[in-house]
Structure formats: structure tokens, C-alpha cells
Amino acid sequence: xxxxxxxxxxxxxxxxxxxxxxxxxxxxxxxxxxxxxxxxxxxxxxxxxxxxxxxxxxxxxxxxxxxxxxxxxxxxxxxxxxxxxxxxxxxxxxxxxxxxxxxxxxxxxxxxxxxxxxxxxxxxxxxxxxxxxxxxxxxxxxxxxxxxxxxxxxxxxxxxxxxxxxxxxxxxxxxxxxxxxxxxxxxxxxxxxxxxxxxxxxxxxxxxxxxxxxxxxxxxxxxxxxxxxxxxxxxxxxxxxxxxxxxxxxxxxxxxxxxxxxxxxxxxxxxxxxxxxxxxxxxxxxxxxxxxxxxxxxxxxxxxxxxxxxxxxxxxxxxxxxxxxxxxxxxxxxxxxxxxxxxxxxxxxxxxxxxxxxxxxxxxxxxxxxxxxxxxxxxxxxxxxxxxxxxxxxxxxxxxxxxxxxxxxxxxxxx
Numbered sequence: 427x428x429x430x431x432x433x434x435x436x437x438x439x440x441x442x443x444x445x446x447x448x449x450x451x452x453x454x455x456x457x458x459x460x461x462x463x464x465x466x467x468x469x470x471x472x473x474x475x476x477x478x479x480x481x482x483x484x485x486x487x488x489x490x491x492x493x494x495x496x497x498x499x500x501x502x503x504x505x506x507x508x509x510x511x512x513x514x515x516x517x518x519x520x521x522x523x524x525x526x527x528x529x530x531x532x533x534x535x536x537x538x539x540x541x542x543x544x545x546x547x548x549x550x551x552x553x554x555x556x557x558x559x560x561x562x563x564x565x566x567x568x569x570x571x572x573x574x575x576x577x578x579x580x581x582x583x584x585x586x587x588x589x590x591x592x593x594x595x596x597x598x599x600x601x602x603x604x605x606x607x608x609x610x611x612x613x614x615x616x617x618x619x620x621x622x623x624x625x626x627x628x629x630x631x632x633x634x635x636x637x638x639x640x641x642x643x644x645x646x647x648x649x650x651x652x653x654x655x656x657x658x659x660x661x662x663x664x665x666x667x668x669x670x671x672x673x674x675x676x677x678x679x680x681x682x683x684x685x686x687x688x689x690x691x692x693x694x695x696x697x698x699x700x701x702x703x704x705x706x707x708x709x710x711x712x713x714x715x716x717x718x719x720x721x722x723x724x725x726x727x728x729x730x731x732x733x734x735x736x737x738x739x740x741x742x743x744x745x746x747x748x749x750x751x752x753x754x755x756x757x758x759x760x761x762x763x764x765x766x767x768x769x770x771x772x773x774x775x776x777x778x779x780x781x782x783x784x785x786x787x788x789x790x791x792x793x794x795x796x797x798x799x800x801x802x803x804x805x806x807x808x809x810x811x812x813x814x815x816x817x818x819x820x821x822x823x824x825x826x827x828x829x830x831x832x833x834x835x836x837x838x839x840x841x
Contacts, residue, residue, distance in 0.1 A: 453647035456562050456830060459635055460555050466636025467554055473547045481540035487532040493521045494698075513704065520698025520714060528694070531686040538679035545672035552668050552834060554634060559830045561631040566646050567823040568624035571816055575617035578812050582610045609805060659832055660758045664751060673750055677743040684736045690729055694718045761831040768824035775818045783811045 464470065501513030628643045664670065698714035720729060790804040 452644055454644045455647035456559065456826075458647075459558050459562055459631065462635045462637075463554060463558055464551065467634060468636055470547065470551055470554065471636075473550055477540065477543035477547050480543040484533065484536045484540055487536040488529050490524075490529075491522045493519055495519045496700075510705075515703040516700055516712070517703075518698055518700030518712060518714070520696055523695040523697065525689070525692035525694050528686070528689050528692070531682070531689050534682045535679065535686050538675065538682050541675045542672065542679055545668065545675045548668035549672050556831075556834055558631065558634045559827065559834065561627050561634060562646065563823050563827045563830075565624060565627035565631055565643065566826070567819055568620050568627055569646070570819045570823075572617060572620040572624055574812070574815055574819065575613060575620060578808075579610070579613055579617070581808065582613055605802075605805065609809075659762075660755055663754050663758060667754055670747065670750055670754065673743065673747045677740065677747060680736065680740045680743050684733070684740055687729065687732050687736050690732075691720050691726075693720060758832065761828050765825065765828035765832065768821055768828055771821040772818065772825060775814065775821060779814055780811075780818065783807070783814050787811050 496518045498516040499512050632641050696716040700712045703709040787807045790807040
């Protein structure tokens with residue numbers, strides 16, 4: 427077999443390896459993975475149930491305390507166990523009544539607690555979506571790199587055969603053949619490592635989507651080219667970001683709690699009545715009314731302290747919102763910078779670096795075929811071409827990851 431025939435066979439095998447992966451399976455897009463996680467992620471389902479339970483309990487805060495019904499026996503002689511020989515019986519009932527607006531204030535706090543619980547679900551959902559984005563990108567780069575090694579293996583194997591042919595013909599030493607075999611083995615080890623990374627990424631992606639860990643993940647859909655405007659993304663994010671929404675809801679909840687505590691300065695009431703029965707008489711009705719004195723000199727300091735502490739909590743929540751706004755603006759700008767840099771790397775690798783390296787490999791192959799080149803030049807050029815192709819895959823992944831980060835910041839949990 428001539429050298430050129432061996433290399434043509436290797437090129438054909440490379441093309442087959444590059445197209446055989448994933449045929450006949452519907453691709454999985456990142457958007458579909460996010461939707462499936464929203465439907466089936468067990469952690470999100472559990473958090474949603476917890477939020478629903480908090481919201482279901484809101485009406486309980488608007489009800490009155492249960493009434494008290496009491497019975498008493500007066501004048502029970504110590505010389506008998508018979509209750510019929512007592513002098514008087516009394517049956518009473520009473521109801522505590524909160525001051526004006528207190529029930530509404532408690533219900534407002536409970537409603538805001540439910541809103542905070544809902545916001546926490548959205549915040550955790552966004553964190554899970556970010557994990558899915560990372561797992562998706564990891565799976566993409568691992569599969570693409572493993573496929574790249576599968577394409578490279580036939581070429582290196584063909585080089586082994588070429589080196590053997592030249593050694594048999596006395597045109598080169600045994601070193602070329604041994605070196606080719608070592609390179610082939612190293613390529614196989616690297617391929618195994620990338621296959622392992624792909625399997626681990628599949629496992630992580632399945633768990634995040636709420637699937638069984640062993641479920642096969644179909645081929646990944648080609649990522650869409652997202653056009654992002656940092657200023658527009660910043661505007662939308664500040665209006666809908668789930669973490670910012672949760673902080674705003676927390677502020678409203680703390681303000682409602684502050685209003686409730688301030689309302690405790692108004693008095694509460696208690697009303698009651700009963701019937702007093704004395705054996706041998708007609709008996710008598712009883713009535714009772716009471717009012718609390720929250721502003722008594724010896725007790726008003728407690729409310730004053732609680733109000734001051736709650737005002738501090740409100741101010742802390744507002745400060746946290748301002749800090750979070752700055753963080754969101756920074757994250758958007760960072761993601762935009764990373765996206766522009768990744769796109770520039772892809773452009774440079776595709777238009778300049780890879781064409782030149784491909785030409786260098788062709789020159790090295792031609793020189794080695796004509797017995798004018800050395801094997802180390804051919805090997806180095808092949809290694810450099812493989813590394814550069816891996817860099818291109820990594821840069822393409824960085825483009826999609828940065829674009830997805832911007833999209834997550836922009837739309838939050840609305841996926």
C-alpha cells in the first residue's frame with residue numbers, strides 16, 4: 427500500500443467519524459433542557475410545595491383568637507367531696523379582640539411572607555438554570571472534543587502505517603514507528619478522559635432536568651447566535667431579575683412588619699359575660715370588659731426597642747437592594763466582555779490560525795511522503811492542529827456560555 431493511499435483512507439475514516447455520531451436522534455436544545463427542569467426538577471417541585479403551603483396559611487392570620495369558656499365553683503366546703511353542697515356556681519365566656527387594624531396588619535405580613543417564599547423559588551430556579559447551562563456547555567465541549575479525537579485517531583494510525591512502510595523500505599529509522607505508536611496511545615488515553623467528562627456531564631444534566639441519571643442524552647442542538655445589547659439587558663434585568671425581585675419583596679415584608687409593630691401601640695380589648703348560680707336563688711348575670719395599656723411607662727420601652735430594631739432591618743434590606751443592583755450591572759458587563767472576547771477568538775481561529783496550521787500539516791505530510799521531512803515535524807504539526815481545533819471548540823463553547831449567562835441575567839427564571 428502506498429503512502430498516499432493510506433492517507434486517503436485515513437481522511438475517509440475521519441469524515442465517517444465526524445458524521446456518524448448522533449444520527450437518527452432528535453437534538454436537545456438548551457431551552458428545552460431548561461423547560462424540562464422547570465417541570466421536573468425535584469428540588470424546584472419541593473420548594474414550590476413549600477411556597478404553596480405558606481400561601482395557604484395566609485388567611486389564618488386574619489381570624490380571631492378562640493374564645494375562652496370557663497366554669498367555677500365557689501364556696502366548696504373542705505369537709506365534703508359533693509359539689510352539690512357548694513354555695514355558688516359560675517359559668518363565663520370571654521373573647522379577646524385585637525385593636526383596630528391589627529388583624530389586617532398581621533395578614534399583610536403573612537401575605538408578604540408567602541411572596542418571599544415564591545421569590546425564593548424563582549431565585550433557586552435561576553441558580554439551577556445556571557447549573558444546567560454549565561452542564562450543557564461541558565457536555566458540548568466534551569462530546570465535540572471526544573469526536574475530534576475520534577477523527578484524529580485514523581490519521582495518526584495512518585501515520586503509523588506510513589512510518590512502518592518507510593522503515594521497511596529503509597527510508598527511516600524505527601524511532602518514527604515507535605513514536606507514532608506512542609502518539610496513538612496518548613491519543614487514546616486523552617479520548618478516554620474526554621469520554622469520561624462527557625458521561626459525567628450527561629449525569630449532571632439528567633439530574634438537573636429531573637431525569638433518571640442513566641437516561642441517554644440525545645445530541646445537543648446547534649446553539650443559536652444570540653445578539654446581546656448590554657444596556658438593554660441591564661434595563662430588563664433590573665426590572666425582572668429574580669434575586670432583585672426577592673430583595674424588593676423582602677423590603678415590603680419588613681415594612682409590613684414595621685407597620686404591624688407600630689400598630690401594637692393601640693390597645694387590645696376583651697369582653698366576656700356569664701351566669702352566676704346560687705342554690706335556692708334566681709342567680710345573676712355577669713359581664714366583663716377590659717382594655718390593654720401598651721403605652722404604660724413601664725412597658726412602652728419594649729415596643730420602642732422593637733420598632734427601632736425593625737427600622738434597622740428595613741434599612742438593611744434597602745441597602746442590600748442597592749448592592750445587588752450594582753452586582754447585576756457588573757455581571758452583565760462582565761458577561762458582555764467575555765462574549766465579545768470569545769467571539770473574537772473564534773473569528774481569529776477560524777479565519778487565520780486554522781487555515782495556516784492546516785496548510786502547515788499538508789506541507790509536513792508532503793515533505794514526509796517525499797522523504798524530505800522528518801517525523802517530528804509532522805508529529806508536532808498534527809499535535810498543534812489538534813490543540814488548535816480543541817481551542818476552537820472551547821472558544822465556541824465560551825461564546826454560547828457567555829451568551830447564555832447574559833440571557834439568564836436578562837430573563838431570570840422566565841424560561
